Amino acid sequence: MSETRLMKGNEALAEAAIRAGCKGYFGYPITPQSEVVEYLAEEGRQRGMVVMQVESELAAINMVYGAAGAGARVMTSSSSPGISLMQEGLSYIACAELPCLIVNVNRGGPGLGTIQPSQGDYFQATKGGGHGDYHLIVLAPASVQEMADFVYDGFDIADKYRNPVMILADGALGQMMEKVVFKEYTPAEHIPPKPWATVGKPPTRERNIITSLFIQPEKMETINIGLQAKYQRVRENEIRYELVEADDAEVLLVAYGLSSRICKKVVELARQQGLPVGLLRPITLYPYPYEILQELSERISSVLVVEMNSGQMVEDVRLGINGKVPVGFYGRMGGVIPSAEEVLHKVIEMFDRVELKHVEEEYHA
Amino acid sequence: MPETFPLDHLECVWEKPDTLTETRFHYCPGCGHGVVHKILMEAVKELGIQGDTIGVAPVGCSVFAYHYMDVDMQEAAHGRAAAVATGIKRVLPEKYVYSYQGDGDLAAIGTAETIHAANRGENILVIFINNAIYGMTGGQMAPTSIIGMKTSTTPEGREIATQGFPFKITELIAMLPGAYYVTRQSVHTPNAVRSFKKAVLKAFQAQKEKRGYCLIEVVSNCPSGWKLTPVDANKWMEENMFPVYPIGDLKVEGKLGERMFTQVTKN
Ligand SMILES: Cc1ncc(C[n+]2csc(CCOP(=O)(O)OP(=O)(O)O)c2C)c(N)n1
Ligand code: SF4
Numbered sequence: 001m002s003e004t005r006l007m008k009g010n011e012a013l014a015e016a017a018i019r020a021g022c023k024g025y026f027g028y029p030i031t032p033q034s035e036v037v038e039y040l041a042e043e044g045r046q047r048g049m050v051v052m053q054v055e056s057e058l059a060a061i062n063m064v065y066g067a068a069g070a071g072a073r074v075m076t077s078s079s080s081p082g083i084s085l086m087q088e089g090l091s092y093i094a095c096a097e098l099p100c101l102i103v104n105v106n107r108g109g110p111g112l113g114t115i116q117p118s119q120g121d122y123f124q125a126t127k128g129g130g131h132g133d134y135h136l137i138v139l140a141p142a143s144v145q146e147m148a149d150f151v152y153d154g155f156d157i158a159d160k161y162r163n164p165v166m167i168l169a170d171g172a173l174g175q176m177m178e179k180v181v182f183k184e185y186t187p188a189e190h191i192p193p194k195p196w197a198t199v200g201k202p203p204t205r206e207r208n209i210i211t212s213l214f215i216q217p218e219k220m221e222t223i224n225i226g227l228q229a230k231y232q233r234v235r236e237n238e239i240r241y242e243l244v245e246a247d248d249a250e251v252l253l254v255a256y257g258l259s260s261r262i263c264k265k266v267v268e269l270a271r272q273q274g275l276p277v278g279l280l281r282p283i284t285l286y287p288y289p290y291e292i293l294q295e296l297s298e299r300i301s302s303v304l305v306v307e308m309n310s311g312q313m314v315e316d317v318r319l320g321i322n323g324k325v326p327v328g329f330y331g332r333m334g335g336v337i338p339s340a341e342e343v344l345h346k347v348i349e350m351f352d353r354v355e356l357k358h359v360e361e362e363y364h365a
Numbered sequence: 366m367p368e369t370f371p372l373d374h375l376e377c378v379w380e381k382p383d384t385l386t387e388t389r390f391h392y393c394p395g396c397g398h399g400v401v402h403k404i405l406m407e408a409v410k411e412l413g414i415q416g417d418t419i420g421v422a423p424v425g426c427s428v429f430a431y432h433y434m435d436v437d438m439q440e441a442a443h444g445r446a447a448a449v450a451t452g453i454k455r456v457l458p459e460k461y462v463y464s465y466q467g468d469g470d471l472a473a474i475g476t477a478e479t480i481h482a483a484n485r486g487e488n489i490l491v492i493f494i495n496n497a498i499y500g501m502t503g504g505q506m507a508p509t510s511i512i513g514m515k516t517s518t519t520p521e522g523r524e525i526a527t528q529g530f531p532f533k534i535t536e537l538i539a540m541l542p543g544a545y546y547v548t549r550q551s552v553h554t555p556n557a558v559r560s561f562k563k564a565v566l567k568a569f570q571a572q573k574e575k576r577g578y579c580l581i582e583v584v585s586n587c588p589s590g591w592k593l594t595p596v597d598a599n600k601w602m603e604e605n606m607f608p609v610y611p612i613g614d615l616k617v618e619g620k621l622g623e624r625m626f627t628q629v630t631k632n
């Protein structure tokens with residue numbers, strides 16, 4: 001049975017967590033995502049969830065570690081400065097292979113920065129973030145609907161791989177109100193049982209140990225190899241992206257999250273002017289859709305990456321394009337959201353340059 | 366060994382509890398950690414709660430506590446054991462949950478997690494090994510190092526002006542309404558061991574009755590870090606640590622003892 005509601009992104013996410021059977025939430029308030037803990041404090045508790053506002057994000061992520069290690073479906077949420085504090089715990093969680101959901105409603109930084117939306121945490125989210133060789137699986141919603149849907153998916157993927165999953169949103173997605181349809185949550189069939197959880201040792205089995213400590217280098221390397229093999233499986237199976245008018249595009253926009261919404265508008269405006277512009281919107285930021293970029297690079301003449309940061313995902317786009325066509329970047333920082341018009345302006349400039357190139361080529365011929 | 370030693374005609378007067386694994390302790394000779402492990406696991410056995418107990422190991426010399434304790438265990442990041450224990454307890458409220466932590470773990474890097482778990486009245490048991498030094502990293506100053514104590518980072522002895530005072534976190538925690546049972550013990554004599562065991566049994570009983578947070582500090586030794594023989598270490602501990610960290614109950618059944626007030630004001 002599905003239900004349609006008008007909600008803020010943060011609230012939709014919280015509601016979806018309850019519906020997905022999340023058993024515990026541990027968090028610390030920070031703008032622009034405090035609605036998550038507030039919503040859960042009322043709705044979640046009433047519906048049987050453990051919901052704790054605790055002393056710090058450091059404590060919160062370690063409670064997630066403990067509760068996830070005890071086999072419970074649990075989550076936390078925060079915004080950039082709080083997510084920085086959680087990096088220690090995330091590294092331990094990744095190594096101990098504990099499934100859980102972390103939500104980062106990204107705000108502008110560095111430092112205390114601004115409470116306005118940003119995509120400045122892309123590197124931190126996708127490249128590890130804490131110490132050691134590990135990855136979170138990162139989902140980037142672009143609507144209130146996806147803020148909810150990706151909670152269902154995030155929990156399932158986390159369980160499937162015994163890996164922490166991050167939803168990387170931003171302040172605008174957290175705060176905006178949109179219609180959201182809550183489908184009935186049915187767990188994916190592949191959700192494995194958790195025989196490894198520390199729930200108390202019956203006489204019939206050896207004790208379970210949740211740890212990230214492997215003092216012998218050979219043993220540690222075996223663990224590393226295991227993690228890398230898992231990330232390989234994740235790369236093979238979990239890549240998600242959306243293509244908009246990409247078939248005949250000459251200029252390809254690449255953007256995720258809020259920037260991708262703006263870029264959709266840009267595609268529309270450009271097409272009205274007869275300019276063949278398309279959009280690739282990565283949905284999983286780790287694993288990253290390099291292959292489709294490679295494929296597209298055979299057909300397009302240039303790429304414009306649009307981000308709300310100084311240029312982070314653009315590095316991955318360059319890896320995917322691998323020098324085949326020029327890759328441009330347009331970004332706003334500090335919590336400023338780029339307008340469709342300014343991006344369009346940039347796109348038109350690129351077409352001019354492309355045409356120039358054609359002229360030059362003709363001339364030389 | 367057992368093959369060559371004729372055991373058949375001997376009467377068994379001591380056995381390690383089967384709640385301890387067969388793995389040999391890696392602790393230095395004379396170190397208190399091993400005794401505390403054994404007593405803790407004896408209590409778990411006597412109470413018959415092995416299958417319902419989850420332990421949390423710290424970062425410190427007892428980082429491998431889960432090699433020895435035959436219960437489900439989690440290894441916490443340095444200082445975060447109280448938070449990890451909270452996470453476990455909140456989703457498994459009917460199970461027994463304890464953390465086992467050193468003074469650096471509990472009273473330096475993990476101070477916030479420690480105090481807040483106590484203040485919430487988290488229904489867990491915290492075993493706190495106070496050896497006044499960082500054993501694992503090679504004998505640096507701990508928050509509980511006593512005034513004048515020589516460590517590798519206080520070669521001239523800990524001085525108040527630059528390093529502050531020995532941190533009596535147990536007294537601090539006893540003051541919190543969430544703390545139900547707070548006691549300071551040692552394990553350097555048979556009597557002390559018996560008293561410690563009673564404390565552990567009492568704390569697990571309190572947890573069963575959902576009374577709230579229990580803290581057992583064990584004033585312990587670190588012969589290696591202190592650079593003393595085990596016998597001298599225990600003597601040094603009695604003479605120098607007990608005056609700063611007096612043995613006894615600070616809070617029982619949620620009520621502060623008389624002693625608590627005199628001790629806090631005296632030191
Ligand atoms: C974040 C972090 N900082 C520092 C360390 C290094 N470290 C390991 S154990 C330890 C101190 C342990 O001392 P204590 O808690 O008193 O336990 P003991 O070894 O004396 O039993 C330190 C500083 C670490 N593992 N993690
Ligand atoms: S270094 Fe100290 S605390 Fe660590 S095992 Fe040796 S004696 Fe015990």
